Amino acid sequence: MLAVVATVTFTVVTARRPLPDHAATEQVPGLSGEVTVQRDAQGVPHVYASTAEDLFAAQGFLHAQDRFFEMDYRRHVTSGRLAELVGDVPAAIDADKVIRTFGWRDVAEEEWNLISPESRSYLQAYAQGVNAYLADRAPEDLAVEYTVLGVTVDVADPDPWDPVDSLAWLKAMAWDLRGNYDDELARAKAYSTLEDVELVDELFPAYAAAGNTPILAEEDLRATDADTVARTSTELPWGTEALDAAIESATAALDSVPVLVGRGEASGSNSWVVSGDLTASGEPLLANDPHLSLGAPGIWSQVSLHCEQVDDSCPFDVSGFSFAGFPGVIIGHNGDLAWGLTNLGADVTDFFVERVRNDTWLRDADAEEWVDMESRTETIRVNGGDPVELPVRSTEHGPVVSDVLDVGAVVGSPTEDGTEFGEYAVSLAWTALEPGRTADAVFALGVASDAADVTEAAALFDVPAQNIVFATTDGHIGYQAPGRVPVRRDVDGPVPSDGTWPRPGWDPRFDWTGYVDPADMPRALDPEEGFIVAANQAVLPDGVGPELGKDWDHGFRSERIRTLLTEQISAGRQFTVEDMNEIMLDDWSPFAAALVPVLLEMEIDDPYDAAGQELLAGWDYRTDADSAAAAYFNAVWRNLLSATFWDDLPADALPSGGSRWLVVVRDMLERPDDPFWDDRSTLNVLETRDELLTRALVTARHDLTVELSKDPGDWSWGALHELSLEHPVLGGPDVPGVVRDYVNPGAVEMAGGSSIVNATGWDASTGSFAVQTGPSMRMVVDLADLDASTWVTVTGTSGHPASPHYDDQLSAWAAGETFAWPFSREAVAESAEDTATLVP
Template identity: 35%
Template sequence: MRTGRVAGMAKWGATALVGLALLAGAALAVYALRTLAPLDGRLAVAGLAQPVQVRRDAADVTHIAARSPQDLWRALGHVHAQERSWQLEFNRRVMHGTLSEVLGPATLETDKLMRALDIRGAAQRQYAGLPPQAREALQAYSQGIAAFHAARPQALTPEFLLLGVTPGRDGGRDGAPWSPEDSVGWALMMALDLGGNWGNEFARLSLLRTLDTERLWQLMPPYPGEPPATATDLAALYRGLGVYARDDAAATPVAAASKGLQGLAGAIDQARSDWAQALAQEAGSNDGKGSNNWVLAGARSASGKPLLANDPHLGLSAPAIWYYAHLQAPAGPAADGSTIGAIDVIGATLPGLPFVVLGRTARVAWGFTNTSPDVQDLYLEQIDAQDATRYRTPQGWAPFEVREEVIRIKGQADLQLQLRATRHGPVLSDVQASHGQVLDLSKYVLALRWSALDADNQTVLAGLQANQAQNVAELQQAFRHYHSPMQSIVMADVDGAMAFQAAGRVPLRHPDNDLRGVAPAPGWEARYDWQGWLDHDQAPQDDGAQRGWIATANQRITAPGYAHFLTQDWHLPYRYERIAQLLEARPLHDLDSLAAIQNDVTSLATQRLLPALRTAAAQAGHPLAVQAAQLLLDFDGRMDAQHSAPLVFAAWADELARGLIVPRIGSARFAATYGKRDFRAAVEGILARDDAWWCAPHTCAEQSALALVRALDRLQAAYGAQPAQWRWGRAHPAESRHRPLGSVAALARFFNVQTPSSGDAYTVNVGQYNAGDVAGGAFVNRHAASLRGLYDLADLESSRFIFQTGQSGNVFSPRYADMRDAWAAGQYRPLQREPAQWRHQLLLEPGG
């Protein structure tokens, strides 16, 4: 009887558990359905003056047709909020420096950096200086976001629930889910991501503590074929000034608060820390942040009209940075009585901005790459030994500007943060712990001069006006307002015109400025102050008449003898050279041939080092060396995901860089710089010179063979003892990581979007990895083509696009990652203003 009762209770308990699991699953399913954005039917939206059609075509491009520009911008804000609410919320908190309010102390260093840069304050000043039409557009857009949150037709996505975040409750800073100034701020954040080189300056300062100036330029060489931009003995300069701390300070444990936490909560907290540290470390560096674009004249096109291609390379994220939309509205009156021009534009929008950033109108198309001029200078500011509230200027000692910031920290007391600024800009040493590990902060601090923070930055105005352009000349006029970050823009129109223009603000430096911005300058010497700005018409430009095509891939874009210094930190020209090879390989091109170029994975950089690897394979004393040598016989530098030779090469190149450089600069300094810089140019130079100093205590050939031994050991441990079965794509998946939940092991497989990928940092189809991030995956592709766009000006309705995830930012949506496989396979979707059919139709109506 008792046994039966126990068995019955056990059976009942098991049934109850199954029932609870089913109920939980059903509740989750109901919740997931409630989070999906309504794509059909009708929705009342407060603030609209008239109904707006929101239709989605078979390519999942969102077409928004309004009866006025104001309603168009409101509707776009509403759609962005529908599809990308978490992305907007997270990005807003990043630029406001209020992550810690909801994510805890793990993100404190990021918040401190954003507060020091004062992104929010700069955005407010820039917004105030915009013309009325631009302010009206940003206001209407933010009204659309606010209308969505005031009467949400769907449940918030799971990030809000898991992290306990309420949209718009942002430290009491304004309380709205998005403000007009936030759009300006997000343009500034893009400038921070793309326009920074202060990291290079600080890296040089740090490395010069160990290296002399000649060795520094061997480790961080100038552009191929050119001398360093400065002939100054930098090591002697900094030693003479006594800038360095006596001993390396211990690294500040940013994530200390998260240690010891268990379970999902602890994993989420650690993920916050991982993301925050990555952002803080990457700020101020644009190494590897490149893109490709090119345009061909009608004489080089099978259609007889220009062809244009663009694939901007950005950090991969889920959801993607882009949202594709077609924006359409007739001309209409502005609030100030002027007339807003008609809008009919299709392409990539950035959630947070009310216009198409990259794309086309009915008659003209354009594409961006990063010009990467030096628009950030670090200044050594000398502290008055008698009064630490003062710093040295050309006119004598002056007080630091000081402001107080309060950072709210979840689970902890508020942080009272005192931030200083000098006549050059914010003091970064107050918020970046790495500076205290290098500098003697009792004598010197580092201040930043950055053009993007200036009040006259009207980049958003350029974007709004470009959406109304109908030819190359009108685009060029719109981009005269472009400020930061400078972009290399190619453009073409249906009348056959094409052009290249570098648009944006670049400082002029004094003729006596011997440092030219490549390393921190003494802030008390007036010759290092900027002397004004390069005139827009003096910036690099080209009409393409000479060759019939124009291409940019972050290489040097200035012709020999160009009168103005832009930077020495151009990217190595491998991608540009490969594009040029392929463009010249045939007399006429079409969209298919342009697609093949965008997806090309031949690495000229790999080809350059292949002879050294083959020699190493013949000399390495490793059981797998013979098999590795066999794999390399037919390897031509194609970094194909399905092949094993690219993986052997990548592992060898990584180990070789470590073996050559770590003994000379130390493991800590190497870890602080490697990854953001792969030192490929340094390795090439060392091998080409057969440099005994860098290769000691071995010969360079011996170092190469030893590096292959280490690489094969590493690959064997990870992938087994059959090199023919290794695959580059397995080690090199393209990973679009969710912020911050993509770092949580239990959630990553749901929130991250991953697929095997080809390429490396030097292929046209780029696949950049951070070899320094061994724990996170040394060869994981985290920086690639964030979109691909192709345009034939003979038939703009044949335009194509793709990006790496999907339109929806909701992990429960089937549209969250539905472009992934096509993107990896080099396929495209049509980009049409007038598609043949609609997959979804939604009518937004006034009300709410």
């Protein structure tokens, strides 16, 4: 009874206390005039103001009103101050150490002086609006999270919002969407057990091995000559205890950074645009659904920002998806142009293996040039604990990341006596550690009207590197690749120098030589086939255009989208908004298409063991939530990966099961004697391909008997493949159940899977089928009638768990449904359910 009373008190009193009034008149000091805010049934604010500064001040006020704790959490993470917020939590202190080593906040402060005066005025206005909401409100009036944290730590009034807090958020975006960072380290870790570069290369096939289509065709760009440096081999000490320890230490440190946007192979996105020649309306259609980490609240904050009179002094008339903590719209449309973003996947990071002696590093081995490292000391304040002093060291390549955490000494040395070349360390070169003008690009995209405007904005979009697809109301469709991408020499060495492996820091020939000229970045306008698909696949065929990277998503999502588009075109059926939404929900599995024909050839004598295999006969490869065949097949896939590769790879480099692993296994099916089929753990026994395939089939049947039911007819993919959204601070197992259950929405069953168009990603290396990433939102923009566009986000517009808009879109999102997206003044007024007024 007491527990019930406590729950009711927490819910009714504590949790509801921070809820704002969406129909009130509020004073916002600094406004130059009155601002009107109309909210629709989903609580989406549509803001009308007379100046751009008033628009962004209002957006800051509304973000603080609905999502301030999310903003405060993000700025503590991005400035390396998380322990100040949550207390003496080891994971928070480790995250602070790594982010302080990167210096995200320092780079953001440099960017403040680099961006345009207009952008600075917008960021200042936004901060002014945030601070107007914070004024005279205690922490418990801002968010229930402060009340809960106050049980264990001291909760002070939040610091005023600073414009640089917004810029620092861009570093988190860039970090989570950074390209081939994971693959580069994974190659080095795989070598530690395989000790064979050719075997490692087999696990990292080139994009062309998938046989799928790049975003643009070869005729769109001319080939460029590689910058080649002929030289003798520059040896790296692959497989030595010293280097393995340095790589392990660097990996542990970088894995300590909280996931704020999305990470891993399953964090991709779909986008495509179709010409008006192929649509029922006669104007283009654009679809986008970024696949990111999913949590509560969702990452996106929907908003519309309208100048009362759109002109040069107030140019914004834009609607879409924003980040709480940053002004403007990241993805969406204005009155002339719609744009979608997917992660480009360009290689913007490199790990340098350094030879370090005390506080010097070897700059040039041939010249025996040792130079001083840059050093500083950071002080990490811990709420309720002692401060932590953190020494930070950097080389010219970037910060040294292998000695940030105490995960084991970096042992050994390149010489027998341990003195001549000291120890190994690992530094990180990353384009986002140089100040850039991405903030300018966000505002420029918001007012872009044609391809030339998009190109100009893209030249400012330094990090993270993204694919931009766009369409205009006057009938054009296009593609533009932005981003700061390093140029690397082709150096003859023990491993490729193209950015796919760590490189020797003591050889200057491996240093970056500059960046790809923005004018050379790939772009296209109105291609002949009438559509563009950008879903993280390679941008161009190998050897064409600038070298952007090697480690792409292998294109099974993009190829499936292309197939669905071309089939409908061949059938002579014109595209509608409904067709675009239907394609986003496609759950056909390329994994099943590649493996099931071979799996059905395996002979299983026991009828009980064969009951699962029988489900695969006649299966259409759809992975809907009710499918028993999908449940069984994915269990087979999980078990096949573990049986085939877990004996060969270190524990932190096990197969996740994404698109790369599909190419690896598909190609291995043609090589029954491939060494990976053999299980190293069984001495004096040489396993064959068919033995492992049969083992995976049988163990999957037994696993699902335990996990679901003895009767295969009771199996369903959704019962295994659930999404359980978690609050980043209060949603974990260490939080009292009454709070955890309140802030975490209920689990939902999902269709789809990794590298499927409906990309609800799961990680096979964990043994679980739980959804880890997915479409963080879905949108379709109809350039013929912007009011006919649709959108949905994974949770809702509010960050307050007590708000009806905290997770009111979740069930619709999970079912593949969307909502009307009003844009015109008339449509907004018709949909409005609450109206608030902000006054000076």
